Amino acid sequence: MNAHFANRMARVKPSAIRELLRLGAQPDIISFGGGYPDPALFPLEKLAVVFQEAIVGQGRSALQYTVSTGMPRLREQLAVRMGRERIRCSADNVLILQGAQQGLDLVAKMLIDKDDTIVTENPTFLGALIAFNPYEPRYLAVRTDEEGMDVDQLEHLLKRHSRPKLLYTMPDFQNPTGVTLSLARRRRLIELANRFDLIVLEDTPYREIRFEGEPIPTLKSLDTEERVIYLGSFSKILAPGLRLGWTVASAELTQELGLLKLAADTQCSTLSMAATSLFLERFDVEAHIAVIRETYRRKKQAMLEAIRLKFPPHIRFTNPHGGMFTWLSFEQGFDTARFLAEQALPLARVAYVPGATFFPVTEEANHARFSYTLQDEAAIARGIAALGGLLAGALPAETVR
Amino acid sequence: MNAHFANRMARVKPSAIRELLRLGAQPDIISFGGGYPDPALFPLEKLAVVFQEAIVGQGRSALQYTVSTGMPRLREQLAVRMGRERIRCSADNVLILQGAQQGLDLVAKMLIDKDDTIVTENPTFLGALIAFNPYEPRYLAVRTDEEGMDVDQLEHLLKRHSRPKLLYTMPDFQNPTGVTLSLARRRRLIELANRFDLIVLEDTPYREIRFEGEPIPTLKSLDTEERVIYLGSFSKILAPGLRLGWTVASAELTQELGLLKLAADTQCSTLSMAATSLFLERFDVEAHIAVIRETYRRKKQAMLEAIRLKFPPHIRFTNPHGGMFTWLSFEQGFDTARFLAEQALPLARVAYVPGATFFPVTEEANHARFSYTLQDEAAIARGIAALGGLLAGALPAETVR
Numbered sequence: 001m002n003a004h005f006a007n008r009m010a011r012v013k014p015s016a017i018r019e020l021l022r023l024g025a026q027p028d029i030i031s032f033g034g035g036y037p038d039p040a041l042f043p044l045e046k047l048a049v050v051f052q053e054a055i056v057g058q059g060r061s062a063l064q065y066t067v068s069t070g071m072p073r074l075r076e077q078l079a080v081r082m083g084r085e086r087i088r089c090s091a092d093n094v095l096i097l098q099g100a101q102q103g104l105d106l107v108a109k110m111l112i113d114k115d116d117t118i119v120t121e122n123p124t125f126l127g128a129l130i131a132f133n134p135y136e137p138r139y140l141a142v143r144t145d146e147e148g149m150d151v152d153q154l155e156h157l158l159k160r161h162s163r164p165k166l167l168y169t170m171p172d173f174q175n176p177t178g179v180t181l182s183l184a185r186r187r188r189l190i191e192l193a194n195r196f197d198l199i200v201l202e203d204t205p206y207r208e209i210r211f212e213g214e215p216i217p218t219l220k221s222l223d224t225e226e227r228v229i230y231l232g233s234f235s236k237i238l239a240p241g242l243r244l245g246w247t248v249a250s251a252e253l254t255q256e257l258g259l260l261k262l263a264a265d266t267q268c269s270t271l272s273m274a275a276t277s278l279f280l281e282r283f284d285v286e287a288h289i290a291v292i293r294e295t296y297r298r299k300k301q302a303m304l305e306a307i308r309l310k311f312p313p314h315i316r317f318t319n320p321h322g323g324m325f326t327w328l329s330f331e332q333g334f335d336t337a338r339f340l341a342e343q344a345l346p347l348a349r350v351a352y353v354p355g356a357t358f359f360p361v362t363e364e365a366n367h368a369r370f371s372y373t374l375q376d377e378a379a380i381a382r383g384i385a386a387l388g389g390l391l392a393g394a395l396p397a398e399t400v401r
Numbered sequence: 402m403n404a405h406f407a408n409r410m411a412r413v414k415p416s417a418i419r420e421l422l423r424l425g426a427q428p429d430i431i432s433f434g435g436g437y438p439d440p441a442l443f444p445l446e447k448l449a450v451v452f453q454e455a456i457v458g459q460g461r462s463a464l465q466y467t468v469s470t471g472m473p474r475l476r477e478q479l480a481v482r483m484g485r486e487r488i489r490c491s492a493d494n495v496l497i498l499q500g501a502q503q504g505l506d507l508v509a510k511m512l513i514d515k516d517d518t519i520v521t522e523n524p525t526f527l528g529a530l531i532a533f534n535p536y537e538p539r540y541l542a543v544r545t546d547e548e549g550m551d552v553d554q555l556e557h558l559l560k561r562h563s564r565p566k567l568l569y570t571m572p573d574f575q576n577p578t579g580v581t582l583s584l585a586r587r588r589r590l591i592e593l594a595n596r597f598d599l600i601v602l603e604d605t606p607y608r609e610i611r612f613e614g615e616p617i618p619t620l621k622s623l624d625t626e627e628r629v630i631y632l633g634s635f636s637k638i639l640a641p642g643l644r645l646g647w648t649v650a651s652a653e654l655t656q657e658l659g660l661l662k663l664a665a666d667t668q669c670s671t672l673s674m675a676a677t678s679l680f681l682e683r684f685d686v687e688a689h690i691a692v693i694r695e696t697y698r699r700k701k702q703a704m705l706e707a708i709r710l711k712f713p714p715h716i717r718f719t720n721p722h723g724g725m726f727t728w729l730s731f732e733q734g735f736d737t738a739r740f741l742a743e744q745a746l747p748l749a750r751v752a753y754v755p756g757a758t759f760f761p762v763t764e765e766a767n768h769a770r771f772s773y774t775l776q777d778e779a780a781i782a783r784g785i786a787a788l789g790g791l792l793a794g795a796l797p798a799e800t801v802r
Contacts, residue, residue, distance in 0.1 A: 044461065051456060056446075064443075239464035262531060263534070264503060
């Protein structure tokens with residue numbers, strides 16, 4: 001074989017999550033690993049109705065090619081939905097994508113050349129790093145606390161470093177930490193983006209899954225210079241298997257991204273778009289989202305209560321107000337990957353995602369991401385209790401060594 | 402707005418085809434433009450059955466995430482199908498993609514850095530140029546005649562030019578010319594690929610739509626050094642709205658492409674894959690393809706007969722043995738884009754794709770791509786007759802000037 005792609009190979013890290021998903025799929029494992037929505041919440045009957053209607057009722061157009069930017073009717077519906085978030089836009093500002101993941105890829109493809117800098121939260125979404133890495137960026141990872149990205153450190157770093165092009169953020173119930181960017185910080189972030197001429201990619205797939213507190217305005221609604229690209233997803237409110245997400249951005253950026261979409265895969269599934277559009281027309285998606293919200297609220301409470309009861313008290317964890325994840329921080333020196341491989345999986349038959357891969361620059365071994373969405377409350381309690389038993393044993397030993 | 406993406410904008414040409422598709426969608430236009438399959442051939446009832454079964458009958462797994470390389474069962478089925486083409490492979494050599502277009506993007510992303518050289522036919526598929534251009538390659542465009550790429554010129558060019566990385570070819574019923582690469586040339590092409598250390602991307606979405614002559618072995622089946630990436634599509638044999646294609650390649654290349662697939666959009670629609678897999682299991686896809694084949698054979702004959710009868714005799718055109726397109730060559734100095742805009746569309750209400758955009762290096766204005774798949778035979782006869790009337794008037798005038 002030739003070695004043409006050898007250098008390119010190094011640009012793509014094999015995905016730790018993918019491996020873990022495989023492990024988590026083993027039937028006797030209680031997995032808090034993958035960011036899977038609860039399949040019991042998929043609206044099967046309603047999806048069956050709208051797929052049937054799209055296939056047999058739309059004069060075959062749902063199976064033909066459509067425009068690369070996405071089915072016009074669905075873009076109109078999304079523009080109306082975004083309007084409720086106080087984002088002023090029309091269908092021309094909306095681009096339908098193959099899941100939000102494709103937005104990460106296309107925005108990087110549009111903006112990033114080798115060695116360009118991307119600002120991210122520290123830690124940040126692994127899927128974003130996987131999407132960005134093939135373009136060989138550098139990362140500027142900004143400290144994150146319970147109010148999200150630390151904008152003071154952001155300003156300090158922006159002053160010191162050569163001009164980054166892109167700021168990537170997940171402001172609502174961030175993956176992996178579950179934390180939400182405060183309103184004051186959102187305003188500062190927009191000011192800094194204007195001052196330092198940044199494009200902001202606001203990735204917010206969990207936004208509608210808020211189970212406590214009031215929604216905080218989107219960055220896009222605070223955007224004064226059309227530099228925010230909003231990225232949404234149907235994966236968490238309908239089903240990931242549909243593979244539909246969308247961007248909302250200026251007409252200029254949308255046109256550029258639309259050309260890259262055309263180049264990447266022509267268009268999304270016409271049928272998925274037609275059926276999703278019908279779903280929004282025929283059924284009450286807000287009522288459906290309310291059920292998801294209530295279910296995940298209960299599951300989160302179950303997990304946090306179990307952790308409080310069963311884990312050693314020095315282990316810190318976040319209290320997400322929505323979304324799918326809590327982030328656990330163990331004492332310095334504790335290696336969550338090693339604990340997973342040597343104890344959690346073989347002894348407790350419990351999986352989670354070690355935190356190290358979520359750090360773009362300097363990996364920290366003593367964190368873990370736990371998802372509470374896939375398991376029922378009894379399994380959450382069982383899994384956390386099993387881990388707690390191990391941790392009670394493991395921690396002193398670790399500390400002694 | 403900032404200008405970060407200004408340089409990247411120049412890398413993506415707005416698509417001439419996209420504009421024409423829009424025009425061709427006007428109801429009174431007879432369009433020979435877009436590469437649209439005939440929607441009357443979509444197997445609606447069968448697709449309705451398998452989508453229904455996938456949604457309600459698969460324990461919700463068809464709506465959940467799956468592995469990024471694609472649903473294992475569908476990859477197994479494709480490996481068996483490829484085996485009938487004498488391509489030895491297993492499911493591990495198969496990667497499911499968002500249409501064949503995504504294969505063009507991911508292969509370029511894997512191999513091409515700025516100013517790397519891609520070898521193509523001259524002319525070549527516009528969608529491939531659109532996929533490749535964002536990576537800023539150079540092109541080496543090889544003369545093409547009725548037996549496909551001229552391998553003597555290919556050898557000559559490979560000897561003279563700095564080493565290209567990728568050879569892109571559509572060996573069966575090429576888009577836009579409709580010509581098929583002969584067996585002798587396929588063997589030479591593989592020899593040259595081995596000698597000059599090229600990766601070969603064999604893009605063959607129309608392969609199963611052959612209406613005369615015997616199938617010629619795929620390049621992949623002749624591949625002796627695992628350097629051919631085979632690229633197939635369900636768009637022309639089931640429906641483009643499903644957005645499903647696939648690659649067959651060495652395990653090493655498949656793994657690399659699979660990582661880029663994960664980075665690009667996580668995975669294809671689980672539901673589309675599940676339904677397509679069920680279609681292959683429940684129904685006789687060969688019988689369905691036989692109907693497509695016979696329908697397009699008749700349509701091609703209708704178009705070629707009409708051209709022979711109605712067009713001035715000096716206009717040359719190819720006789721495709723399969724696929725969707727014939728390629729017309731007018732006299733030097735005739736501009737098919739101008740004729741389209743000034744006469745064909747406004748006066749005859751007929752659309753086609755001017756040939757210039759299919760040339761990667763030096764555009765030639767006197768060709769056109771005609772697709773015969775979308776219109777019925779009466780509309781084909783009417784449209785060609787209307788154009789023929791204009792050409793009879795237009796050509797002497799053009800010649801006189």
